[in-house]
Structure formats: structure tokens, C-alpha cells
Amino acid sequence: METGTSVKVQIYTMQTVSEALAAVDAGVDYLGVTPSNRGLPGEISFGTAREIVDALKGKAQRVALSVESDLGLIADMVGSVRPDVLHLCGDIRLVTPEHVRQLRERLLPLYPGLQILQAIPMTGPEALDHAAAFEPYADSFILDSVAAHIDGIGAAGVTHDWSLSREIVKRSKLPVILAGGLGPDNVQAAIAAVQPWAVDSLTHTNKPLPDGGFRKDIDKIAAFVKAAKVN
Numbered sequence: 361m362e363t364g365t366s367v368k369v370q371i372y373t374m375q376t377v378s379e380a381l382a383a384v385d386a387g388v389d390y391l392g393v394t395p396s397n398r399g400l401p402g403e404i405s406f407g408t409a410r411e412i413v414d415a416l417k418g419k420a421q422r423v424a425l426s427v428e429s430d431l432g433l434i435a436d437m438v439g440s441v442r443p444d445v446l447h448l449c450g451d452i453r454l455v456t457p458e459h460v461r462q463l464r465e466r467l468l469p470l471y472p473g474l475q476i477l478q479a480i481p482m483t484g485p486e487a488l489d490h491a492a493a494f495e496p497y498a499d500s501f502i503l504d505s506v507a508a509h510i511d512g513i514g515a516a517g518v519t520h521d522w523s524l525s526r527e528i529v530k531r532s533k534l535p536v537i538l539a540g541g542l543g544p545d546n547v548q549a550a551i552a553a554v555q556p557w558a559v560d561s562l563t564h565t566n567k568p569l570p571d572g573g574f575r576k577d578i579d580k581i582a583a584f585v586k587a588a589k590v591n
């Protein structure tokens with residue numbers, strides 16, 4: 361993970377090359393894709409995810425998430441999509457710190473430089489213990505809210521207890537991304553409260569479509585970037 365003084369911005373989830381390139385122009389540092397066939401919000405095929413990742417080479421850091429618990433399926437996704445960052449946001453009872461250690465051992469010789477971004481479910485004070493347990497095996501954390509109707513950690517569209525997030529930022533040596541219900545209207549307050557290395561947004565930078573899907577709202581992304589980087 362690149363470090364520096366300005367707060368970094370990560371935006372999910374790109375579904376086309378053109379919206380990913382527009383998000384780069386809006387100043388986004390980390391762009392996320394959701395290569396999956398489980399009905400996740402904005403999910404796309406491995407092939408489309410690879411096209412987006414290839415188009416972003418040299419323009420932004422490319423992040424791909426997985427909610428899978430089968431390490432072979434996670435490895436297959438990385439091999440097909442080839443992101444810079446693997447974002448693990450599956451059930452931490454099934455993908456444990458030991459599993460993340462095994463994934464590192466398996467993937468890093470094949471994809472040198474691959475970074476592992478571990479999601480921590482911000483369900484309560486136990487999140488502090490979870491972060492401590494994953495710390496030796498992750499390169500960075502994303503502290504995210506959890507929704508009962510979505511597989512994995514994230515895409516909840518709601519905030520969580522930022523005082524717990526602040527405590528993890530204070531205790532951890534790793535770069536920490538704050539996620540969960542962030543948008544242009546609350547990102548400055550979130551940064552002030554948590555002092556994260558980066559902020560992340562999905563739901564509140566979306567433009568809903570009549571069919572129930574969405575595309576990214578580039579104006580909202582630009583407003584999010586402006587608000588985040590003013591701090």
C-alpha cells in the first residue's frame with residue numbers, strides 16, 4: 361500500500377471500463393470490482409473484471425473483492441482478474457487468520473506484489489480482537505459495516521460505531537480504510553472522527569437504475585473525493 365499525507369479514496373464497484381476511467385478522472389486512487397456470481401451488488405464476470413483491471417493499469421490501484429470461503433475459488437479469481445489488491449470480505453469464521461496466511465503462501469509466489477486487504481466486520485468491541493488476529497497476515501484493513509441480507513462484510517450502506525474504528529486505527533500498524541455508509545455528506549466527519557488512511561464508498565456514490573441495479577454517479581464520486589481530500 362502506498363502511504364502519504366492525503367487521505368486516499370477507494371470506490372466500489374466498477375461495472376464497465378468507461379465508468380472506471382471516469383472515476384479515475386474524478387481523482388479516485390483505488391477502484392474496486394466485484395467478480396462474482398452470487399448476486400452481490402454490482403457483481404460482474406471475471407472476464408469483465410479483467411477488462412477493467414487491464415484498462416486501469418498505470419492509472420489507479422486495482423482492487424477485487426471476494427466473499428468466498430473456498431481458498432481455491434479465491435485463488436482462481438485472483439488468477440483470472442489479476443488485481444493489485446485482493447480484498448477479503450467473506451465470513452471471518454470461515455476465512456480465518458490461518459487461512460489468510462495460507463492464501464499468502466499460495467498467491468504471493470505466483471503474483472509478487474499482490475496486497476491483501478482484510479475486511480473487519482464492525483459489529484461491536486470484538487472487532488478490536490479480530491483486527492489484532494488478522495494483523496500479521498494482512499497488508500491493510502477495511503473496517504466495514506455488515507448487512508444481514510448481503511453475503512460477506514460490507515455493502516451495507518450504513519455507518520457503524522466510529523469510536524471502535526478510531527481505536528483500531530490507533531492500535532494497528534497497518535493502513536486502515538474506513539468503509540460503511542460513507543458518501544459526500546458524511547465523509548469529512550468520518551475522517552475527523554476516525555483519522556483513517558483511506559475512505560471507501562459504494563451505496564452513497566451510486567445512481568440507482570429502474571431495474572434495481574445501479575451505475576456509479578460520477579458527480580457524487582467527484583464530491584466525495586473533494587470532501588475527503590480537503591482534510
Ligand SMILES: O=C(O)c1ccccc1N[C@@H]1O[C@H](COP(=O)(O)O)[C@@H](O)[C@H]1O
Pocket residue numbers: 371372373392394400401402403425427449502504505510511512513514515516517518539540541542560561562563564
Ligand atoms: O461491493 C460489493 O458488492 C460488496 C459485496 C459484499 C461485501 C462487500 C462489498 N463491498 C464493499 O463494501 C463497502 C461499503 O459499502 P457501502 O458504502 O456501505 O454501501 C464497499 O465500498 C466495498 O468496499
